[in-house]
Amino acid sequence: MNEQGPRTGTKPFLRARRPAIMQPVSGIVRPLDFSYPTNRAIAIFSLVIFFIKTAATALTGTGIVGPVILGVAAGMAVFLAWALGREVDPDHDPSALLAAALTAAALLVLPASDILTLLWLLLVLRIVNRTSGLTATGVDVALVLALTLWPLWQGFLMAGPLTAAALLLDKTLRKPAPHRIPAAALALTAAAAALFAGRGTAITTPLLPIGIIVAVATVLFLRAIAAASTIRSSGDSGGGTLEPGRVRAAQALALATALAALPWSFGAVAPLWAAVLAAGVWRVRAK
Template sequence: MRAPSAPRPAASRSALARPLDFTYPSNRVAALGLLGTVALARLRGRGWADAIGAGGTAFLAWATARELDPDFPGTANAALPVAAVAGLVGRGGGLTPLLPAVAVLSGLRGIAGTTGETLTRTDHLGLLAQSLAAAGTGGAVGALVAGAAPLLTEGGRSVTPLMGALLPPLAPARGGSWTGALLSAAALPLARDLTAPEPVQSACDRAPRAVRAGEVRRARQVATLALAAGLLTRQSRGLLPLAAACLTVAARRAGANLKNT
């Protein structure tokens, strides 16, 4: 008989945890982009909160694009400077806009299934916490993406995270952003290109199979709906990373379609 294998660490079983592996060039780009954006913001006279917020926005755009376009790291590398410029040009919002952006990233990661793992109870609690944080700071759209994610996956379903989206804002929200709205308005006309079926070949992080094309497409559809809802409800500030990611992924696909015609 084979000896029982040692249990895997909890992080390795999570459908949400994706640590940066610096052996991949794209991951090094993400880290350098984050630090570079923070440094540029400081040089422009921004306070530390605004500078870290700008860097976080750029990094989250990269990470979100990786979930929406796992076969093409170049789109994530393009989304990072797009979000960085938008964050540096627009009015600083501190760290608060990062809360709905993180919630969106986690929700899309769970839906796209890029880790190959099923959402666990710990993941559900994490999504609930992120949904509560987003909703409490006025990011209802981000809260809904995180909260609804377990209901849009093949396994690990739960309504618990969705309860967080019911929390009313605990303070007056300043969710509007002209740069975020501009990116959303640029991405939405390309929604058909973004959400059209596309094969996926990338392997899951922790499962011996490829990422499922249907799950990635579902994540892209949710991302498109979230962008539209955020634009209509003036929550574009917290969805700026999502807008940058959707724009670069959609532009890549639209360009490929033009070459094939």
């Protein structure tokens, strides 16, 4: 999975162009450029978390395969928290790094995050905000629909409607994309099938400390959404700054997903909540 950084002010954070051969295949892939400090930082930090988690688990005497799997999951959770932070707050690199740090801390007390669900959400947000600078291709849409099946199978039935909402937003916002309605219908059909198959999980009530975190993160992030009426960052492929309406729609979709997932599993999407909280905190600090 690839990711790039922001492009703000007079000094671009990334190389603006990607190889032309990639453009017809995917419009939401964001190549990771290690010439930028924050990209190197998150790569190193994710590896550190991987080694720490692997070593700590191996010391319990459970063999090596299990600890390595848990280490990979921990490293990926931290990386995806950063990547999600880049999508919900494209103007501020530090908030994404803060999200990664918060996720690393959360790993001490929370179960492993659902990596495939987080990857699904990351691509869904990119369809809406177009931080790549390009429109999602048919291959991208097919991949997102396929990934949607995973959270549905795990009992997160709102994944289908959320995917459909992202596709319809891509169809209706500025520079609308074609052929999104049939794909949205497929996402809703998959959700209905999962419901009839009994894949929904029992509704749980978050603990009080989690409820407090959620309340604070939501209030702060709403301020970040309001402030996103002006965006400085440009898309990876160039072509001017990101469309504020699309960025705000993706932010609202991220918050809706985080809230919808609460009765399902806070721990599974903890990196998303870390990204939401970090973006809100950074917005307050920026003032």
